[in-house]
Amino acid sequence: MVTALPADLSTPCLVIDQAVLEANLRATASSAADRGFALRPHAKTHKCVEIARRQLDLGAVGLTVATIGEAEVFAAAGCTDLFVGYPVWAVGAKAQRLRSLADLCTLSVGVDSPEGAELVGRALGGTASRCLIEIDSGHHRSGVRPADVVPVAAAAARAGLTVAGVFTFPGHGYEPHRQAAAADDEARALATAADALHDAGFDSAVRSGGSTPTAALTGSTITEIRPGVYVFNDAQQVELGTADWPAVALTAAATVVSRSGNTIIVDAGSKTLGADRAPWATGWGRLLEMPDARIVAISEHHATITIPADEPVPELGAIVRVVPNHVCAAVNLADELVVVRYDDSTDGGGAAIIDRWSVAARGKNG
């Protein structure tokens, strides 16, 4: 099926096309710079020190992370500006760990309640750390309504924290044809909240938004974007129309282990690809070389794939490249990423493993 994978791969494994990754990193860095947005990529997607360094080399102002554990990994690797974009509940060991992080880097932390802000303030008061207040711009997950931002800021200030602005995640843009509306919601919510902060005498310089589906549509009231998935893209982004196939940098290499009629079973299941499947997805991922095939079932170590009638059914032992639905989930299941460089100058295309990168922040959920 796939002619251009290194022969020494042992499946299943996650493979990065280094040239595509580099192109994705450059495209988003340029786009952010051209439009005047600070870029603070979300490192939860790649969890990988090598990619973080490349993002910073290309002009990112710092990294976003989801957890204290992720922050610890990237701070230890020398990243000096980290934003924990999550309403951290800073008690016990977490309070101590936050305090230690503040000694290693310029630290910003999300808060979305007076109670949470007070705890973060107790942990970080007296340091140069800052907080950003999370706003619900329509995704209805965490975050306060834009009109409710001031009491959170006041609690943060009372606890000795510097309020630097607001952030949101327009996650409702992860639906077909919702990107533009979600980007509008994001811009409006952040502007409303920032104005309220400003009117109450707080700093509102940071207005941080962005996600991969909405990043191209980000409104001008926003100062910073935090996309994550753009480094690799995935089947969700392709099916949403926010990435095309040549921009898919990560696939799971998988072997056909069973075959019957037009159905094949490959050895990348939910423990390799993740089990994410949005209601609008066509299956549990896609095949890079055969976009009309459908992954109709998944279990832990099997993906069941139907091949269209007009396509050759891959033979037993063939290696296919599976594009996960949600690349963040797939990466978090792997211990390493196999970095491959393709050489189009050789006949039929050559491919070589040029590196193996540790998923250094894998499983750092707390």
Added chain:
Amino acid sequence: MVTALPADLSTPCLVIDQAVLEANLRATASSAADRGFALRPHAKTHKCVEIARRQLDLGAVGLTVATIGEAEVFAAAGCTDLFVGYPVWAVGAKAQRLRSLADLCTLSVGVDSPEGAELVGRALGGTASRCLIEIDSGHHRSGVRPADVVPVAAAAARAGLTVAGVFTFPGHGYEPHRQAAAADDEARALATAADALHDAGFDSAVRSGGSTPTAALTGSTITEIRPGVYVFNDAQQVELGTADWPAVALTAAATVVSRSGNTIIVDAGSKTLGADRAPWATGWGRLLEMPDARIVAISEHHATITIPADEPVPELGAIVRVVPNHVCAAVNLADELVVVRYDDSTDGGGAAIIDRWSVAARGKNG
């Protein structure tokens, strides 16, 4: 919300109730023994050496694993009888690794095609290893039809492998009210395939089936069962009616980090619980202490939970216990399992961390 979790937990984390685990291990060991079935538990659920040893102490004949990597972990820990219940495609490094395993333990390997059997035979010929032929009993994943078993056995024998019998996974029992029919399918398919093997002059002594939903209904033509989930149970088993709440041994401890109306957000998302959700599931997991609550949305580090109108909404900072939909997926995301013993003799119930077990085979997908 939960009064009886140790104070020194840092969320999110997976917590085992040691007494419930022990009761589950004993109940299935006794049930298998009483009914005359060999018990070969599937270790992909727990991936944990400490639990494997307890299963063997209680009479298991050996372990089932899904991958060579899992087999390597348990062989290194001293497990002497392992069955890789998967149609392994034994090329390259995998062939060498299989051969090395055969020096460490009594090894059995699944095959479901003449081509696959030949490769396993090349890797293991001349050792005491055996193969079992996988049968499709109605789940329509890997496995041959019962009538097609002989050509696979013949290829295995030609390649120098000892054929020991047949196995199947009645995965179509993972649907409401389908357990009895799936167990019937399993018994019939294994009997048909074993008869065909026997008539062709092959050994058909092993007829291995079983899964947690069907294990109580296993037919008498079967010699061995391979349930996995029974050690912990999960929300799927509860919603299928094959386990009740007091038999749930593993939960994710999670903190309420955001709260609005009757909705709470906790810090165990899909990177802790997994994203598995069967079409018939009520949500992305359940709350152990509040079974009428519903997990209505999940993202990587957030679960969005609606609390019924007549129940108190947990406060910010409260710790709740989330029962994953599919415990195998949740365990495979964690590096360790926190083992807790509850003391009902103390007022209000006490709880203490008595151990931390490594998820030693986590991520061993190949």
